[in-house]
Amino acid sequence: MIRIENLSKQYGATTVVDAVSMEVERNTITVIVGTSGSGKSTLLRMINRLVEPSSGRVLIDGKDTRSEPAHLLRRRIGYAIQGHGLFPHRTVAQNIATVPHLLGWSELRIGARVAELLRAFQLDPAEYAGKYPHQLSGGQQQRVGVARALAAEPSVLLMDEPFGALDPIIRSKAQDDLLDIQRRFGTTIVLVTHDIDEAFRLGQRVAVMSQGRVLQYDRPAALLTRPADSLVARMTGLADRALRLLSLTTAGQIATPGSAGGPTIAASASLRDALSEILWHGAESAQVVDERGAPRGSLTVAAILAHGRPE
């Protein structure tokens, strides 16, 4: 668990981060979202002390981050940035091995970990371990960047606009992969983005930032149904908030037993996608199936719409 207490950063007379307090739960993805220049990166970088706070403190698992030298702290915290920052003079395997090397792991353990991570990110070790970053596609570079950040099994992973340089399709895939990876390794992730869609898609909890302050820190649904102020409401999208709300629930979550006709929909699909599919087929309901194709019940338009408004 990460506990941020009254954290501020001033550069000269300007306050870039203004008395932020928040708690990040273990084993979750927390997203910090806000416009460019709102202080997101600065806040994130104060967690691993790439930026030293002007005041306030950060506790990780109850321990003040200032209780050890900054570079040792950072070896325990994964860090992935936009444009990946891979070392061009090192192979994929060497890049991933960076932190384990700094920590003095044995070559045997490092090799096993590198192979495990490459496989987890769908990169065949035999093919990719010896390649150099410039030999990879943008999406592959980004995956190696995240693999490198996870190499030393950090309990906390900080990500600053990690998918910012990817085109939409690869980006969407990368977001899915991150959700998988988070579940698989149980890492506590704090991710910064300016993209509200990304925030809603990834974040179990989302902090909305503006001008150095956290305006609201809440579950995505709560940001939509109970925005703290008009700015949060505007930033989370007034016009399509009902549809956003639908995208937070999956078909599997509200499917009811029995069959009702209409198109077939995966249990993992969001209600937004389910509604779109039903409309497309001119139907009133849909069949829900799990990944193996086994029936999970059905879903009506009325049931979907009921989830598109505040309680």
Add this chain to the structure above:
Amino acid sequence: MPRAATLLRVAALGLLAAFLLRPQAFAALFAPLTQYGAPPIYDQGNLLTLTLAHLATVCAAAVASTIVAVGLGILVTRQSGAEFLPLSRALVNIGQTFPPVAVLAVAVPLVGFGVKPTLIALFAYGLLPIFENTIAGLQGCTSELLEAASGMGMSARQRLLEVELPMAMPLILEGVRLSLVISVGTATIGSTVAARGLGEVIIAGLLSSNTAFILQGGLVTGLMAVLLYDAMGLVERRVCRAAHVA
């Protein structure tokens, strides 16, 4: 193309070796350049020994220039050393603009005749290209890369040794290469202050109006410069390939 280059390289090296080991075999070639039965091949010393002495002086000076210039380049690209950049740059520039002959004139009264004043002159003359290339190479490391290195927990020293220097290496080597080549030619003036080297051959030629000697001194120096330039190019390419940069 690479085959032609290799062929040329081997030919140049072979020619130089042949001339240094069996200079008399080339006597007929140089005879037309002499008058009144003067010797067509330099006979006041062993050409091979002189060439090796020349090379040793140049290399010693280059090693010293490299250590100092790279060290300075690292210092002034650190946050704590940034304020020394203008001063260092000025000093290094003076080293380059002050004519080596003048350096010799100043150095001889201080350290005496021989190889020492020559080393000082070559050292000062060779700093600039290495210094500037070191700075350019180190500054070429993007802030994104440095942030990634710090973010993963590298100390300032590890960042320098494992990221910045390897990335800057091709440019640094390019600077050393330039410095070396300039030095090979410049080192001939060392003979005016009694340093052993190929300058002796040229000076002997000038004193006895023997064009053959002058040409021999010049040709050996030139071939050596070309071969050194080429060899450094090979080293550079190998390092670049190993480092996968540039």
